[in-house]
Amino acid sequence: MFLSFQRERQTPRFAARTRRVLVMVGFFCASGLLTGLFTPADAYGTPDSKALPFTAPPGPSLFQSTLFRTALLAGTVDGVSLNDPVTMERFYSARHDKPLWTDRAETMAVLDVLADGWTHGLNTTSYHIDRLRQETTGTFQIDNAVLELLLSDAVIRYGRDVTGMRVDPKSIRQKEKYWRQPFDSDDLLRNIAESDNPAAFLKSLTPQNALYDQMRGTLIRLTEKENRQGGAARPLDFGTPYLYPGSRAAQIPALRERLEASYDPQTGPAILYDDSLASAVTQFQKAHNLEPDGVIGPQTLALLNRDTAEQKAQIIANMERMRWLDQNFPEKYIMINIPSQRLWGVEKGKVSLDMPVVVGMTSRPTKSFRAEVTGVRFNPTWTVPLNLKMQDFLPRLRENPDYLSGKGIELIQGYGKNAITLDPRSIDWDNIGWRDMGKLRMVQTPGPHNALGRVRILMQNEYDIYMHDTNHPEYFTRTQRTYSSGCVRLSRPEDVARFVLDS
Numbered sequence: 210m211f212l213s214f215q216r217e218r219q220t221p222r223f224a225a226r227t228r229r230v231l232v233m234v235g236f237f238c239a240s241g242l243l244t245g246l247f248t249p250a251d252a253y254g255t256p257d258s259k260a261l262p263f264t265a266p267p268g269p270s271l272f273q274s275t276l277f278r279t280a281l282l283a284g285t286v287d288g289v290s291l292n293d294p295v296t297m298e299r300f301y302s303a304r305h306d307k308p309l310w311t312d313r314a315e316t317m318a319v320l321d322v323l324a325d326g327w328t329h330g331l332n333t334t335s336y337h338i339d340r341l342r343q344e345t346t347g348t349f350q351i352d353n354a355v356l357e358l359l360l361s362d363a364v365i366r367y368g369r370d371v372t373g374m375r376v377d378p379k380s381i382r383q384k385e386k387y388w389r390q391p392f393d394s395d396d397l398l399r400n401i402a403e404s405d406n407p408a409a410f411l412k413s414l415t416p417q418n419a420l421y422d423q424m425r426g427t428l429i430r431l432t433e434k435e436n437r438q439g440g441a442a443r444p445l446d447f448g449t450p451y452l453y454p455g456s457r458a459a460q461i462p463a464l465r466e467r468l469e470a471s472y473d474p475q476t477g478p479a480i481l482y483d484d485s486l487a488s489a490v491t492q493f494q495k496a497h498n499l500e501p502d503g504v505i506g507p508q509t510l511a512l513l514n515r516d517t518a519e520q521k522a523q524i525i526a527n528m529e530r531m532r533w534l535d536q537n538f539p540e541k542y543i544m545i546n547i548p549s550q551r552l553w554g555v556e557k558g559k560v561s562l563d564m565p566v567v568v569g570m571t572s573r574p575t576k577s578f579r580a581e582v583t584g585v586r587f588n589p590t591w592t593v594p595l596n597l598k599m600q601d602f603l604p605r606l607r608e609n610p611d612y613l614s615g616k617g618i619e620l621i622q623g624y625g626k627n628a629i630t631l632d633p634r635s636i637d638w639d640n641i642g643w644r645d646m647g648k649l650r651m652v653q654t655p656g657p658h659n660a661l662g663r664v665r666i667l668m669q670n671e672y673d674i675y676m677h678d679t680n681h682p683e684y685f686t687r688t689q690r691t692y693s694s695g696c697v698r699l700s701r702p703e704d705v706a707r708f709v710l711d712s
Contacts, residue, residue, distance in 0.1 A: 277357065292335065373391030416532060420544065461481060547569075565685050580669055585709060610636070619653075660679070663678045664703065
């Protein structure tokens with residue numbers, strides 16, 4: 210580990226370099242954020258017209274009837290519309306219409322992957338599941354034009370659904386460069402044709418990480434629970450404004466069942482709010498930005514009584530956004546969920562760090578992006594950004610020229626040997642503009658008064674956003690933590706520093 214030490218203003222500061230740690234900010238969303246944003250099949254645009262680089266399989270076409278070619282050109286087969294007939298026609302022309310699905314076991318395995326699309330929050334009606342089940346019942350025919358076309362078409366749609374944004378990034382104010390692009394349909398079919406295990410290839414397209422697996426598992430359990438209940442669950446009501454651990458209530462079994470999908474409390478006494486159940490409630494509160502005290506008050510009760518469909522919608526939306534990510538994750542990475550105001554550190558596929566954070570206020574939101582951590586700086590100075598100098602500091606300086614000194618901020622002009630410290634009282638703040646303000650630096654000295662606290666995590670990005678400690682730790686006890694000007698404030702900065710520095 211390389212450490213460079215320096216001293217500044219009698220306060221020890223040092224920066225440490227890290228091995229590669231990726232940071233992804235803002236990729237999850239709250240319930241309903243994606244409502245109405247999903248696009249129909251034709252919104253993907255017309256596929257690239259380039260010819261597939263296939264070498265046609267030897268031998269003539271196995272489709273002797275005209276149904277296959279007629280259906281392919283018409284874009285419908287036996288009354289069912291194809292999602293992408295253009296790519297299909299190009300693919301099969303290059304193969305001289307030789308069928309792809311000639312092995313029953315492979316075909317059934319691929320159909321099972323498509324049918325399990327609901328476990329990823331996908332609408333499987335686009336995958337022709339029912340009709341394909343009909344075509345695979347009984348004798349398996351390798352020249353079944355309906356099976357061939359519908360299964361290849363379903364594979365194309367599934368591949369697009371799990372490998373990219375199904376919305377226009379601009380419609381949700383995102384930049385395309387930070388997000389995964391859908392798997393090219395031509396390449397998808399080529400990979401399927403060349404694969405020894407098409408089903409395994411399709412499974413590999415979904416995120417292979419612990420966070421996604423956790424969400425998928427919860428979605429499955431919630432769906433199974435919903436099916437068992439046969440409808441909406443009866444709202445919890447304990448007959449008291451606050452239910453404390455050790456209390457007794459008739460609806461304790463219902464509470465235990467409500468939490469089992471995600472927190473798996475141990476079986477306990479029928480009506481006793483025991484330690485195991487209180488631990489599950491504490492985990493629930495932590496996950497929902499509530500004070501994790503195990504006491505079920507009005508806020509906790511309201512969240513516990515959320516409809517299962519609402520919980521599923523939030524999970525599905527979050528899984529969707531995680532699929533937008535480039536899946537080439539390094540061994541260690543950090544994810545920051547802006548809406549839930551939480552940070553996760555993942556190493557070797559396991560979540561080893563989980564904490565609340567403070568993110569940008571509504572007027573100065575934290576942007577979504579991905580970047581690499583370049584180092585950690587301890588006891589940092591803070592140089593006030595230009596927009597904050599103009600929007601926050603200038604109005605206060607016009608009222609009180611001593612405002613900077615009260616916050617331990619020095620006013621500096623120039624750099625290096627030419628830098629000089631100015632007296633704020635010598636500046637005509639009433640007549641200063643953006644251009645002049647840009648020539649002045651406001652630098653807050655290190656110490657407990659510093660806005661960045663004791664630790665700053667360095668990461669290069671176009672928004673000048675970084676993670677840091679704070680001199681306002683009281684914010685982390687609040688349910689809503691949107692107080693910053695865009696940066697991410699850490700509740701346990703030393704743990705994050707240790708996570709990125711530990712090699």
